Amino acid sequence: MKITRRNIFWLKVAMHLVALTPIIYLVLLVLSESAGGDPVQYIIHYTGIGALNTLVMMLLISPIARRFKLGPIVQTRRLVGLYVFAYASLHLMAFISLDLLFEWSLLWQETIKRPYILIGMFSYIILFALAITSIPALRHKMGRQWQTLHRLVYLATALIPIHFYWSVKSEIIEPSIYIAIAVILLLIRAPLKRLLSKNILM
Numbered sequence: 001m002k003i004t005r006r007n008i009f010w011l012k013v014a015m016h017l018v019a020l021t022p023i024i025y026l027v028l029l030v031l032s033e034s035a036g037g038d039p040v041q042y043i044i045h046y047t048g049i050g051a052l053n054t055l056v057m058m059l060l061i062s063p064i065a066r067r068f069k070l071g072p073i074v075q076t077r078r079l080v081g082l083y084v085f086a087y088a089s090l091h092l093m094a095f096i097s098l099d100l101l102f103e104w105s106l107l108w109q110e111t112i113k114r115p116y117i118l119i120g121m122f123s124y125i126i127l128f129a130l131a132i133t134s135i136p137a138l139r140h141k142m143g144r145q146w147q148t149l150h151r152l153v154y155l156a157t158a159l160i161p162i163h164f165y166w167s168v169k170s171e172i173i174e175p176s177i178y179i180a181i182a183v184i185l186l187l188i189r190a191p192l193k194r195l196l197s198k199n200i201l202m
């Protein structure tokens with residue numbers, strides 16, 4: 001299939017709709033008081049899962065482009081990446097405003113007391129750095145350093161499912177599935193052949 005500029009435009013429009021619809025749905029749920037018995041936890045979970053799902057979608061774009069020879073679709077990666085950051089920002093804001101009620105000292109205490117919050121913070125800093133440096137002028141200015149910095153997305157991909165796993169008390173099936181997905185996505189990028197040739201797996 002030939003991908004034209006027009007196709008990419010409509011693909012981006014579809015991606016905006018897919019990313020924005022769950023946010024509008026969440027607002028409607030909260031306004032109609034249908035966000036469960038504990039709306040604060042509901043919003044934190046909803047936006048956290050939203051950020052993680054969007055990250056998985058972003059990481060699938062390159063393998064799909066390669067497998068189905070749809071090179072131009074990689075142009076949508078930046079847009080999806082910015083939605084990962086937007087969802088993660090909503091998640092952090094919900095935690096600070098609704099759960100901690102802007103008690104900044106509590107944020108610091110939680111970060112040093114709970115390893116999953118520390119990992120979340122660290123992952124968020126990575127996403128923040130990637131979002132800021134995705135501005136085309138900055139990307140241009142950074143040259144090769146840009147690619148080195150943007151490889152940190154793989155570190156965030158490994159850390160965020162761990163954040164999820166450690167945040168739950170007993171229900172470990174869902175976070176375990178995300179850990180498996182992250183491992184697969186990371187292995188796709190470091191093909192087994194390359195690992196074998198460097199004797200890493202031997």
Ligand code: HEM
Pocket residue numbers: 044045046047048049050051052055084088091092095117120121122123124127160163164167168
């Ligand atoms: C900025 C620092 C972060 C803080 C302070 C934070 C805080 C939290 C909190 C309080 C929870 C709920 C734990 C509970 O069950 O009580 C949570 C869960 C979660 N967070 Fe984060 N988080 C951060 C960053 C991130 C990032 C960057 C992502 C993804 C991109 C993320 C994804 C998730 C997911 C998927 C869950 C589990 C949701 C569920 O239980 O269904 N978090 N986080």
